Amino acid sequence: MTLAPESLSDIDADAPTVVSVSDIHGYLSDAKSALELVGEAFDRPLVDADEEGRLHWAGGDEYVLVFLGDTVDRGPSNTETLETVWRLREEAPPGHVVHLLGNHEANVLFPHVYHWEYWYSADPPAEIRKRILEDVAAGRLAVAFEAYGRTYVHAGSNRPFSVAAVNETLRGAGEKLKRGLESGTEGWVDAQEEAYGDAESVVGMGSESVRGADAGLVWMDFQHMAEDAPPQVVGHTKTDRPTRKGAVVNANTIRVNEGTPGGESVTVATESAIEALVRGSDGSVERVSLSE
Incomplete structure (x- = not known):
């Protein structure tokens, strides 16, 4: 597959359930727990683990999985997290795994602009940077994806924007x-x-702060999200519980809850509703409605 899908209409599937996970940041075990929530809550799992603990696609064409950016930095398993994303994308039907850019993936692209020398993303293994640049230039690592009236993007925007246009902007920069x-x-x-x-x-x-109200789609902090912003599913700004502001959902829960039992989550969207699946401290699954 060359280009990442821009919307569900680009995917050959009948009303798939859209699952998203954000800001893994190299905490692969927490991400594994979050993704396994789907199989515990519903009849069909999204992923299965092999004998070595590596995740594989198990969702057939019934699911679309969106990685909302910031797969790397902070945690201990950065390369392994990227390899997991790539493996799932290769194993799933075309278009059923969507990898979106976060500001930490952007640091792989712009280390001499951001000056984050202390992160994995500033100086990853040469083959990792090459693979990410190839994915961006080929349109496989995109900015945004649209499903069921919501735009999936790392940090978000207070104004409507064209998914096709921003994806093409990134692809051109990648080339x-x-x-x-x-x-x-x-x-x-x-x-x-x-x-x-x-x-x-x-x-x-942003001009006044890096995460300010005028920052780009992978940088704006959720505190600047307006109540009347268009419907979106975002990450970027950490939260201990999935939350919403107006029509915008934020479920970036892995980093806050890392190191304590439970708290990691995914969002699950269908034609009629959106909810979060949250890991309880006792290992249970909590379902949290995020519909308006």
Whole structure:
């Protein structure tokens, strides 16, 4: 598959259930627990684990899984988390696993702009950076995805935007970055400056603070989300429980709850409703309605 789907209409499936997980940040065991909630709550699992604990696709064409960005940094299993995303995408039917850009994936693309030298994303293994750049340039790592009237995006926006346009903006930046990396150190640095300007609406940091109200789609903090913002499912801003503001859902719960029993979650959306599945401290599954 070349391009990531922009909406459910691009996927050959009849009203699949859309599951999203955000901000894994290298905490792969917590993500595994979150993704396994689906099989515990419903008849069909989303993923299965093999004897070595690696996750594999088990959802057939009944599910679409959206990774809402920030798969890496902070936790101990960064490369393994990326490999899990890629494996699930390869095993699932075309378009049924969607990988979206977060600000930490963006640091793989723009290390000389962001100056986050201390993160995995600033200096990943060479083959990892190459794979991510190839995915961006080919449109496999995208900005946004639309399903059941909601736009899935890492941080979000107070204004409507075109999914097709922002995905194409990132893809064009990715092509420029890929050529720059292949040309050597000077070309790589120059390409970052140019591509950042091209894609500032997506990857740009805010003018007064990096997560300010005017920041790009992978940077704006949830505190700046307006009550009348268009329907979205986002991550980026950590929360201990899935929450909503107006028509915008935020379920970035892994980081806050990491290291304590339970709290990790996924969102589950159908044509008629959206809810969160939350891991209880006793290992149980709690279902939390997020519908308006």
